[in-house]
């Protein structure tokens with residue numbers, strides 16, 4: 001395991017910024033054992049992003065200078081929610097240079113297959129106020145695109161591409177632990193990757209995004225035929241059905257099976273979202289009609305949010 005003093009762990013100043021507290025408070029909490037830290041050879045404290053995130057959640061510390069104990073769980077959610085909405089405002093004004101710098105660091109960590117560094121970068125971005133959709137669309141996808149381009153040019157091996165994906169998957173798992181638990185919206189989403197498509201990251205991003213917006217998510221994994229998804233939709237009555245496709249598959253077969261899926265979704269009041277480059281072509285979209293054809297996760301976020309705040313459509317009795 002990597003030490004606290006390496007890579008992208010937070011300094012006292014950065015931890016203080018994330019926690020909305022003074023540097024002196026952060027040092028006091030660290031010295032009192034409330035906030036895990038380690039010291040560098042030079043005696044400076046370093047904090048793991050995960051520990052700072054946990055501390056923030058558990059102590060509602062966005063505005064407080066003293067850790068609270070025995071707080072009401074709801075208050076915690078509110079504090080995190082308000083700091084997230086500030087984050088959304090902040091990223092809108094974020095300059096291109098800082099986004100490019102983040103993509104460059106991420107690309108570097110991914111090409112080395114360094115899962116810990118990739119995790120630290122994503123977690124740091126999140127704690128710095130960037131919403132999940134932004135992290136997926138503007139950072140992770142951009143860095144992976146560079147990796148795909150290098151592979152395409154013959155400058156990166158398939159093995160390196162696999163390692164980069166593993167590093168990204170492990171970073172998404174870490175991010176999952178760090179992101180605040182939302183209030184459940186009591187809605188079910190079923191998601192999967194299209195048949196013959198083995199790209200896992202978009203699917204993992206879909207699951208994470210919806211889960212952290214309060215959805216219960218059932219992820220059927222990549223390479224799921226429409227007919228198998230149709231069975232699940234008929235059985236579980238999800239409000240949202242998301243399919244990810246990165247490379248175009250057998251369109252004629254998809255069209256045949258998709259009719260059944262669409263009918264099943266309509267019967268149970270489910271909306272269908274088809275996302276990714278494999279569904280981007282206008283002809284494909286015409287033949288596979290859906291409530292939303294998403295080009296990115298920001299669109300999914302907006303759409304899922306609108307579903308969660310509107311009444312489900314009247315469902316045809318079976």
Ligand code: B12
Nearest residue numbers: 137141144148197198199200201202244275276294296300
């Ligand atoms: C990692 C990777 C792989 C890995 C996948 C490992 C794994 N376990 O997941 C491996 C090595 C297995 C692989 C295999 C192949 N790959 Co590949 N792969 C990639 C790579 C580098 C990254 C894809 C990724 O995960 N991106 C991260 C996600 C988050 O970003 P994104 O895909 O760009 O998605 C964005 C939007 O499209 C949208 N989105 C995507 N899906 C969804 C879903 C929903 C619901 C929503 C709302 C939004 C959404 O939001 C994202 C963020 O904005 C891309 C490069 C690239 N340009 O994308 C090539 C790439 C996609 N692969 C490519 C190819 C050709 C292949 C292979 C055919 C190669 C081969 N000859 O074997 C196989 C196909 C395997 C298969 N049947 O699926 C090409 C596709 C070209 C094309 N237009 O068809 C690309 C573009 C590489 C290139 N530059 O040529 N690949």
